[in-house]
Amino acid sequence: VTQQVATQIDEVVATSRFVDHHCHGVTATPGGVLGFDQRLTEAREPMRFGRRFVDGPLGTALLAICPEVLGFDSRPSIEAYFERREQLGEREVARRFLAASQLSALIVDTGYAAEETSPADLGEMAGCPGYEVRRVESIAEAALADGPPGDRYVQTVRRGLADAAAEGVGFKSILAYRAGLDLPWSRPSEKAVTAACAGLTDGVPLQDPTLLRHLLYETLDAASERGLPIQFHVGYGDDDLDLRSANPLHLEGLIREANERDVPIVLLHCYPFHREAGFLASVFKNVFFDVGLAIPHVGLEADRILAEALEVSPFGKLLYSSDAARLPEFYFLASRLFRRAARIVFNRWVESGLLTEDDALRAIEMIGSENARLLYPGVEAE
Numbered sequence: 493v494t495q496q497v498a499t500q501i502d503e504v505v506a507t508s509r510f511v512d513h514h515c516h517g518v519t520a521t522p523g524g525v526l527g528f529d530q531r532l533t534e535a536r537e538p539m540r541f542g543r544r545f546v547d548g549p550l551g552t553a554l555l556a557i558c559p560e561v562l563g564f565d566s567r568p569s570i571e572a573y574f575e576r577r578e579q580l581g582e583r584e585v586a587r588r589f590l591a592a593s594q595l596s597a598l599i600v601d602t603g604y605a606a607e608e609t610s611p612a613d614l615g616e617m618a619g620c621p622g623y624e625v626r627r628v629e630s631i632a633e634a635a636l637a638d639g640p641p642g643d644r645y646v647q648t649v650r651r652g653l654a655d656a657a658a659e660g661v662g663f664k665s666i667l668a669y670r671a672g673l674d675l676p677w678s679r680p681s682e683k684a685v686t687a688a689c690a691g692l693t694d695g696v697p698l699q700d701p702t703l704l705r706h707l708l709y710e711t712l713d714a715a716s717e718r719g720l721p722i723q724f725h726v727g728y729g730d731d732d733l734d735l736r737s738a739n740p741l742h743l744e745g746l747i748r749e750a751n752e753r754d755v756p757i758v759l760l761h762c763y764p765f766h767r768e769a770g771f772l773a774s775v776f777k778n779v780f781f782d783v784g785l786a787i788p789h790v791g792l793e794a795d796r797i798l799a800e801a802l803e804v805s806p807f808g809k810l811l812y813s814s815d816a817a818r819l820p821e822f823y824f825l826a827s828r829l830f831r832r833a834a835r836i837v838f839n840r841w842v843e844s845g846l847l848t849e850d851d852a853l854r855a856i857e858m859i860g861s862e863n864a865r866l867l868y869p870g871v872e873a874e
């Protein structure tokens with residue numbers, strides 16, 4: 493076996509601290525080892541025939557990469573791993589994984605898995621500042637719960653968005669989970685909004701396409717006022733999602749309008765549409781994207797996904813994220829898998845003679861933290 497000589501890329505990738513520009517909170521894991529196994533998937537139900545999710549791309553990567561943080565020196569069984577987790581306790585496990593994730597800032601979507609840890613808690617465990625992005629659908633739902641819909645709804649949404657813009661560093665939309673991204677992109681008239689409000693029997697979860705379009709145009713106003721980006725869930729997710737209408741190409745009308753108003757649109761996760769996202773990022777100056785959720789879920793093939801994401805996208809358009817939620821392992825797993833992928837991809841491009849090592853290091857710096865610092869106002873990466 494020949495020992496590979498460590499390149500400068502290997503060293504920088506191993507030691508840099510990244511901005512995790514999209515993640516969620518950590519929560520306790522109920523249901524023993526089977527409950528833990530169920531966290532390794534976006535599926536809602538256990539597998540048939542007693543099969544386990546750990547025997548798949550994400551679980552395999554997790555048991556190869558995470559055990560060292562809990563003190564193992566070889567790959568344990570999922571039972572032994574789970575037992576060690578139980579001995580250490582959820583809080584200690586979370587502290588260890590966050591501290592080991594080598595982050596310089598965290599930007600937390602508080603619309604999911606936010607009950608047990610705040611952005612500040614997560615930042616404290618990770619040893620870096622924690623910032624917040626707010627889900628706009630939650631703001632609209634709070635406005636609908638606030639009283640009889642109508643004129644007041646519009647005012648309450650506007651105020652809610654303005655408050656969120658003052659407190660957070662950006663917005664997040666889960667439109668893909670509601671009406672899908674495939675909407676006629678124009679601002680609905682006041683009359684249409686009032687009629688949609690009147691037609692609502694139950695506004696939670698907000699599914700009405702007219703009210704959702706209205707919400708997104710109001711979000712553009714608030715984002716443009718403060719210079720904030722809007723994150724969109726795109727592609728891969730759980731079975732609540734119609735993947736066909738989660739393709740970012742459907743957002744083109746909104747992207748063009750946002751571009752005119754200089755509002756950045758950040759496409760999240762993107763798999764299996766990371767090539768479409770890369771295309772949009774390459775042709776629209778306001779489009780940015782990540783392959784956050786994809787990296788841990790494709791586990792074994794993370795380098796191929798990163799290479800595909802960068803097929804046509806400039807390096808100044810891709811951001812690092814973990815999309816970690818619930819299991820603290822995911823912050824660390826995403827960080828390690830992304831670094832592994834970056835090492836493989838950038839070394840390969842340098843070896844091919846097309847990219848200089850300096851340009852590779854510059855690209856890694858952009859993707860790992862600089863793009864996020866430029867995009868989110870007020871985010872300090874220490």
Ligand SMILES: [Zn+2]
Nearest residue numbers: 514515601815
């Ligand atoms: Zn997310």
